[in-house]
Ligand SMILES: NC(=O)c1ccc[n+]([C@@H]2O[C@H](COP(=O)([O-])OP(=O)(O)OC[C@H]3O[C@@H](n4cnc5c(N)ncnc54)[C@H](O)[C@@H]3O)[C@@H](O)[C@H]2O)c1
Ligand SMILES: CC(C)[C@H](C(=O)O)[C@@H](O)C(=O)O
């Protein structure tokens with residue numbers, strides 16, 4: 248537990264980012280009244296304010312914080328800008344700057360909430376998967392345009408050290424859970440996946456013989472995640488596969504609005520919902536804030552040493568979802584009403600366990 252007043256940098260970003268972040272901050276302040284919040288722009292909001300999607304003062308604040316809570320970045324307004332000025336580049340730069348190489352994306356169907364899933368209840372019930380997505384390497388960071396802009400490339404490159412460090416996080420997480428890791432790759436075709444597979448196997452043999460390991464190809468894993476989600480405990484995979492598979496996995500609980508994340512590594516942790524800025528609903532006050540609120544919970548668990556408060560938030564979100572979810576899940580609560588329900592449920596459970 249952190250004894251000093253926790254300092255959290257909040258970066259609401261664009262689109263529904265500010266709407267869901269406001270909800271998460273309200274909940275955070277409710278459970279941790281002395282938290283010090285420093286709010287700054289990132290992404291398109293920062294481009295508009297200062298001409299850069301990741302201003303130097305935001306980087307400095309994030310690095311000296313105890314944790315960073317981010318909303319979402321991007322939107323049609325900034326799509327035509329040169330690459331370096333795009334909101335998404337700001338987010339990638341933030342992740343790099345914090346050394347946040349392990350992105351934990353839990354996929355959970357909380358008890359009694361199977362009806363929110365489009366899958367048959369017997370498939371959705373009890374699903375509890377942790378996707379560990381490598382976040383600082385692979386195809387995201389090595390690309391360009393050539394031949395007078397008429398060719399373009401992105402290279403999926405990994406070093407053994409990059410694979411080892413994220414594999415260790417996955418095996419460690421599995422030890423706290425049900426003791427099984429599925430490593431997802433494309434080793435039947437890609438050399439980079441061959442190295443991935445060899446390295447993950449080596450990490451297990453050297454340090455984690457108590458954890459089960461299975462390898463799956465990403466194409467068949469994409470099918471199995473929705474047809475047989477119960478087969479998975481921890482999934483570890485590279486950056487782009489993890490990005491795609493985690494949005495796919497959002498189908499299991501029923502909405503992207505239920506998918507929080509924690510990005511951990513060398514510096515302060517970064518906590519953000521996995522969804523985007525949802526331009527189609529931004530400004531209407533109807534976004535589902537659950538993923539952002541649950542991300543604040545992950546922050547309490549992973550960076551602020553307060554797992555009991557994180558459990559309280561999980562339970563309160565569960566209660567609010569049972570009573571009346573947001574529109575994306577077939578309910579009628581707007582963002583404010585849903586958040587009010589979460590706060591109400593928190594008041595009913597003031598004991599930290
Ligand atoms: N981490 C991030 O900041 C992040 C992640 C993904 C996409 N983006 C950016 O967001 C923009 C829009 O991308 P997109 O449309 O492909 O994906 P998106 O995740 O923003 O939206 C996909 C669909 O899911 C819905 N949705 C997403 N979050 C929701 C929520 N909390 N409540 C209710 N409905 C929700 C949207 O309304 C939309 O119909 C792009 O600029 C993209 O680059 C940012
Ligand atoms: C916006 C984009 C850079 C980001 C990613 O691809 O990592 C998003 O899709 C995510 O899943 O967090």
Ligand SMILES: [Mg+2]
Nearest residue numbers: 490491494521
């Ligand atoms: Mg994504």
